[in-house]
């Protein structure tokens with residue numbers, strides 16, 4: 127089964143009105159990130175229908191995107207929604223959560239990003255939920271929380287933004303970390319390629335971040351891209367002399383990793 131460790135089905139509908147049919151046709155499980163309750167409830171509806179039809183599952187993730195703290199008009203209300211979703215068992219992962227200090231505009235919200243991250247981390251620890259992390263120019267903000275991250279069932283770095291040394295260091299610190307790769311490895315981002323080729327096989331995930339990270343030449347990303355991403359990952363590993371796996375074998379290993387990362391109990 128194909129797996130997509132990070133995507134936004136609610137947002138994808140705009141470019142791809144038949145996105146859910148396409149997901150089922152591809153037999154792709156996915157972790158759907160929402161940054162407000164409307165999106166979450168939409169994803170929850172998809173997940174319930176998928177379950178009823180025995181279609182590939184959606185994992186329900188929720189957190190204010192680190193680029194969007196200003197979109198939250200009432201933080202207290204946001205925090206209580208997060209707590210309610212987590213306490214009721216409807217929430218399956220906190221994310222995408224983290225830091226974005228990519229440019230000057232995002233940097234102006236650093237303080238509020240700090241506050242929100244602390245709350246996200248607290249909620250994930252309290253309810254034993256995996257966390258999906260977004261970080262741009264922000265690995266230095268994440269390392270100080272290693273001790274807390276270690277307490278989480280798993281930490282999934284979407285579009286792994288770090289270096290190989292940083293990835294290995296998180297593993298050495300005992301964080302149950304998974305590294306997710308998408309368009310960056312196909313579009314020749316060298317550090318991402320190096321990490322995808324060399325990090326341990328049982329830590330790899332793939333993602334589309336649909337619709338936001340298109341392969342070169344495309345307007346948006348979707349599950350249609352997953353085979354190309356897996357093929358590229360397999361080629362990178364073989365070229366680097368890492369244990370040779372075919373794309374099909376890698377797809378299977380990545381599915382197992384996905385199930386572990388998101389706590390599937392089967």
Ligand SMILES: [Zn+2]
Pocket residue numbers: 132133134159222335338
């Ligand atoms: Zn995203």
